[in-house]
Amino acid sequence: MAKTSAAGRIAELRRTVDYHNHRYFVVDDPEISDAEYDLLLRELQELEAEHPELQTPDSPTQRVGATPVDAFQPVRHPVALLSLAxxxxxxxxxxxxxxxxxxxxxxxxxxxxxxxxxxxxxxxxxxxxxxxxxxxxxxxxxxxxxxxxxxxxxxxxxxxxxxxxxxxxxxxxxxxxxxxxxxxxxxxxxxxxxxxxxxxxxxxxxxxxxxxxxxxxxxxxxxxxxxxxxxxxxxxxxxxxxxxxxxxxxxxxxxxxxxxxxxxxxxxxxxxxxxxxxxxxxxxxxxxxxxxxxxxxxxxxxxxxxxxxxxxxxFPATQAVTRLLDIRVNVGRTGSLNPYAILEPVNVGGVTVKMATLHNEDDIRRKDLRVGDWVVVERAGEVIPQVVEPVLDRRTGKEKKFTMPRRCPVCKTKVVRLPGEAMHYCVNTSCPAQLIQLLKHFVGRGMMDIDGLGESLALAFIEAGLVRDVADLYDLTVEQLQGLERMGEKSSRNVIDAIAASKSRPLDRLIFALGIRHVGGETAKLLAEAFPSLDALSKAEAEELAEVPGVGPKIAESIAAYFGEERNRRVIERLKQRGVDPRHEVRATEGPQPLAGLSFVITGKLDSMSRQAAEETVRSLGGTPQGNVTKKTSYAVVGAGAGSKLQKAQQLGIPLLTERQFLEMAGRE
DNA sequence: CTGCCTCGAGTTCG
DNA sequence: CTCGAGGCAG
CATH class of the missing domain: 3.30.470.30 (DNA ligase/mRNA capping enzyme)
Structure with missing residues (x-):
């Protein structure tokens, strides 16, 4: 190629490459494919190699051309870069x-x-x-x-x-x-x-x-x-x-x-x-x-x-440093001992944090947290604060290591940690701590859904000796409730009515409400499909239970063990006597199923409905709602303030839907 | 046995 | 939301 025409072509190529570079990296709206861009760049590189005398430092081929340096030279700014208040x-x-x-x-x-x-x-x-x-x-x-x-x-x-x-x-x-x-x-x-x-x-x-x-x-x-x-x-x-x-x-x-x-x-x-x-x-x-x-x-x-x-x-800082004052232990519904941190109150992301969960003993050991430590507390994006790590520089040596108590802090029964498990458990099934948690669970949303019965009232029932197990709820009277603090006639009546109304909850909700280990909402649905009544379920052998798809040996064993306990059998019997004995109803699937075979993850806040309602919509149209993004997810519905799930979906290349697109798909628009 | 995926359990503040 | 653990397919 003649020198003049080479110079012309080089100039043209530089303009073109610069232009597409700008479209791609600055405007974020490329006009040509990466492959086409590479072709142009390569042609330019070859021409420049043939005509080194035409090389200039602003050529797009010269972004990485310089040789390594030993150190960076200081540069004085003619006009200082100011900091901001x-x-x-x-x-x-x-x-x-x-x-x-x-x-x-x-x-x-x-x-x-x-x-x-x-x-x-x-x-x-x-x-x-x-x-x-x-x-x-x-x-x-x-x-x-x-x-x-x-x-x-x-x-x-x-x-x-x-x-x-x-x-x-x-x-x-x-x-x-x-x-x-x-x-x-x-x-x-x-x-x-x-x-x-x-x-x-x-x-x-x-x-x-x-x-x-x-x-x-x-x-x-x-x-x-x-x-x-x-x-x-x-x-x-x-x-x-x-x-x-x-x-x-x-x-x-x-x-x-x-x-x-x-x-x-x-x-x-x-x-x-x-x-x-x-x-x-x-x-x-x-x-x-x-x-x-x-x-x-x-x-x-x-x-x-x-x-x-x-x-x-x-923005409000999402991290803060504060003092770990104490590590205490709660007892969960399953008897699990859950350590949590008492913190010197500190403002993190606009709210004052005083407590944070510490999950389990291993987690505390892994992070090497000690009572008395200065610790980093985080609340990034999420609502729940986390103790991230101790500030080792500020250790004095007076900090105390934490060990899990050997006895249940509530009932003093010896705690057990099974080999291979992360949690310690209080195995006393009548431990009052477990009873209160179980009662709370039983009446909660998604289970028996008893309005007006929260933690404090549940605790009051137990302390007054009115309730020793969940079946006792159905014997309560308006008069008994009125005797309790802050309970007038009207609210007492409401609670009693709500308890009575809970008798008609579907079977799967009742199974979930019982609080059997490893049995949550999903597994309860599966069980209700397979066993049409509480009676049928309680008589099932572990082998039979494990036949249910989604139920393996562990869950089956847990269910069988639950119904094997004398105490639980009595509760079931008394629930039945009080009219809490729903039958599984086979609901005919009706209407069109436009979402059949598709799975959806709802993330962020939707304008027109709650996430639960959206998940229910998906289910009713034949689709499967998912809690987490996986590569099998068909669509991610993205609402306002979507976080990590959106990121994951983008990573996996899952198609995203706006709320509007989702509603259109569901035929609700 | 390993590597998904799904489910369960616990969770803070106002 | 996150972790841990169960179920199940390869």
Missing amino acids: NAFDLDELTAWHARTSKLLEGEPFGMVCELKIDGLAVAITYEDGMLVTGATRGDGETGENVTQNLRTVRSIPLSTPPGQSPRRFEVRGEVYMPRSGFERMNRQRAEAGQPLFANPRNAAAGALRQLDPKSTASRPLDIFVYSLGWSDDAMPGNHWDTLKRLADLGFKLNPHNRLCGAVEEVEDYFREWVEKREELDYGIDGVVIKVNSFELQARLGEVGRDPRWAIAYK
């Missing part, structure tokens, strides 16, 4: 807004809201349309030169459109690692036996500090540019328009930036993202609010190192 609640935000209004003498001002990305701040300088330097934030004054590594981040342009950008300018942004990429990378590292990164932020920091740019290039880094650091040409007079200019120049901006007029809109923005943060493929730890006009920013100035024209509004 933090606001932690709405009051502080309101106060900031009021202060700013006052300083501006009541002049109205627009604000730009941005997500505060959990990554690393960088400053990237361009000269004559070419990327020349990339540096970390460092202390704000001086950072490290990581140009070669930043060049490998595909969403950072190596050059900007000629003639449109200032001769020299600096953009600032946050380099981060997407969660999906982080997980993929950690999986690979695990397979390769390499140490894992604790979180995407550490992984991104590690990637940026690789001395060999080839290592950086293999990590899934990305960037959101959030401001112009400085420029030697005129740029727009406010932040919002500047961001738009930067997007035009090919920089990747966060799509959720928003221009707001009133402080209420800012609060809405914040509240919106507290809720939706889990939906993003990257971590955010708050929102940043900036006064839009540069002129007003200049008038507001700075105090110390913090600009007065911007504030970072932090």
Whole structure:
């Protein structure tokens, strides 16, 4: 190929590759396939190899070309990267807004809201349309030169459109690692036996500090540019328009930036993202609010190192450190001894945490938790707090190791731990602790569903000696209840009525309500299908029970053992005498079954119905609702605030449905 | 025996 | 929601 035509083709290829690179990595909307892109890139590489004199540093082939360095050189920032003052609640935000209004003498001002990305701040300088330097934030004054590594981040342009950008300018942004990429990378590292990164932020920091740019290039880094650091040409007079200019120049901006007029809109923005943060493929730890006009920013100035024209509004921390005051033990319905932590009250994610479950003795030992330790408590996304780990640096040596009590804390019976099992059990079936838990279970939703009978009333029944087993409930009278604390005639009457109404619960609910070990709602349904009455079930031998699909030897043995106990037989007998003896009814399947053979996972909050109702809908139309995403899942229905299940579904490539699509499928729309 | 998948049990705060 | 454990297919 003649030299001139080669030069022409190279220029054309660079434009085309740059364009598709931008579509793929910045706009996130590719126009051509990966294979087509690779072909173009390869052609460019070959031509450049044939004509080395035509090579330029901004060519898309030159992202990873540099040789490893020994150390990073310091880079002084011409304009310091400022830190931001933090606001932690709405009051502080309101106060900031009021202060700013006052300083501006009541002049109205627009604000730009941005997500505060959990990554690393960088400053990237361009000269004559070419990327020349990339540096970390460092202390704000001086950072490290990581140009070669930043060049490998595909969403950072190596050059900007000629003639449109200032001769020299600096953009600032946050380099981060997407969660999906982080997980993929950690999986690979695990397979390769390499140490894992604790979180995407550490992984991104590690990637940026690789001395060999080839290592950086293999990590899934990305960037959101959030401001112009400085420029030697005129740029727009406010932040919002500047961001738009930067997007035009090919920089990747966060799509959720928003221009707001009133402080209420800012609060809405914040509240919106507290809720939706889990939906993003990257971590955010708050929102940043900036006064839009540069002129007003200049008038507001700075105090110390913090600009007065911007504030970072932090999300409530999802982790906190507090003191583990004590480890106590509860007795569950099955007799299991459940250790839990008493914590020095601490605010985690906006609520005060005083207690957290510790699961079992092994778990405590694995984490090496000791009474008196300072511990990290987490409440990330989920509602339930967890004790994550002890803070070993703060140990004094006075902490005490925990051992499971040898006797039941309630009835003092010796506890048993079967070989191979994680839990300790109190085997005394008439232990009062178990009775209260069993009673609570019996009356609960999904079982006998007795309205108005909660834990405190159940406890009162037991303490007053009115109830010794679940059958006693059906002998209670209005007069007896009125004798109890805080029980008037009306509420007593309601409770008695609710107890009477529970006699007509279906058989499977009653089986579930009995609280037989290993028998939950699902297994109870299977049993009710196979044995049409309580009588039939109680007479079944273990072998017969194990015939039921879904019931194996363990469950069968547990059921047989339950009905083998004299005490339980008496309770069953008395329940029957009191009219609690439902028969399994074979419900004819009716209506169309458009979802037959399909399985659904409902995740997040739906607008038009509860999750239970949605699961019931699936079942009634012939489908199977699932609790967890597996590769056999046909669809995941995604509501608001979906979390780990959504992630899993995406990983496995399970088709996702919006609530609307789901309703259409179910023929409810 | 191993590796799914499913089910059961316990769970915090307001 | 998470862990542990049971059931079952390969």
